[in-house]
Amino acid sequence: MRKDKEIAIKLRKQGKSYNEISKVLGIPKSTLSGWFKDLRFSNSIKIKLISETKEKWARNITNYNKKRAQAILEKAKKIQDIESKKIKNITDKELWLLGTALYWAEGTKRERWKVRFTNSDPDMIRFMMCYFRNICNIEEEKFRLTLQIHPNISEEEAKRYWRNVTKLPSSQFYKTLVAISKASKKKREPRRLPYGTLNISISDVNAVNRIKGWLKGLTQVV
Template identity: 30%
Template sequence: MVQAKTDMRARARELRLAGKTYDEIVAELGVAKSSVSLWVRDLPKPQKTAKQMHEMREARWAPHRRAQAIKRIETKLEAAHEIGRMTDRELFLIGVGLYWSEGSKSKPHRLYERATFINSDPDMIQVYLAWLALLGVQPDRIQYRVMIHENADVARSEKFWADLVGVDTTALKKTTLKKHNPKTVRKNVGEGYHGCLVVVVLRSADLYRRIEGWWYGIVVGVKATI
């Protein structure tokens, strides 16, 4: 009995020197916490490792982060319901602003009157295509091309975009590959990375001019309310 107690004490001291807490030693040895305290109280208090400190911080902040995540989702859902069913005019105005923000624009030093839209956000692409359909642009006037880094899964991304817009991959124009710079630490990697889709409307000089005019009309209308 005395030997068993001596062995237990020695093991408790080993565990304490290994950085274990009183509770961890109690759980492993199955003895009273008061006994553990008596056996190891002369030993220095173990310093927590960086991993342990990280786990403690995560445990402390986990409830707050869960609450924030729930609040974030609730706010987004509430805002989404505020939109409701969109009218054609609302989609029309949204599409004009969307194109003028993300689409290619003609410059005084470079005349380029063609409706070309490039984006990596699938939802943005779908809203833009709905806008083109509202304007009466027929599918046979629309060309698609993928732009993506050369070290990505090109074939998978081509299929992703083709499926999104409802065409066969063979209907896509030749993919533009961006050269990989090993010095650049890219965040857009992994299975969620699909590059960008380029949407070009053929014979669209008149459409582009109208888009430019519509945008100026919005600007003038806003300024008139100031």
């Protein structure tokens, strides 16, 4: 028997993997497979080899999933970057329609005296502030903000964050609500809303009726 084959078999019976033996002896795994096909092992070695094989497959699957997930993220980012560049600016009419559609989805429709819009997405809040200011012609002093946060969130930091988003002073914030809603209690992790949820309130009957009229118009054209 070849000396290297004898050593390889000895190592295999010790529970060494194909990769380990191949690296030590410089022998291809295909050759090792031929040498080992008729080998018999003790139960302890069989269990060890089976365990190592399972671990190897688990590592391979984990690595594959990580690479696949990364590839999916990179592809998604590339598509999003390309598509985002197609929107360079929007007209006042487009802002009007988009803002009204967002209010339809996220705003309060039952109020008779106040416009109310609530969300935790800073980009959406920023967009709606632009809509209220430039389309609804809301005067700055009519805006009132109410912040709802989890108990472990810094009120000062959250207010500073939303002041920057809305460009409104602290004097236009109502008392902060520190609570966990029944819907999210023990289900939603606080870090998903690091700055809480912001409610925009506007006491302007004319604005309420104008927006309701626009919503009615949207329902009649689709």
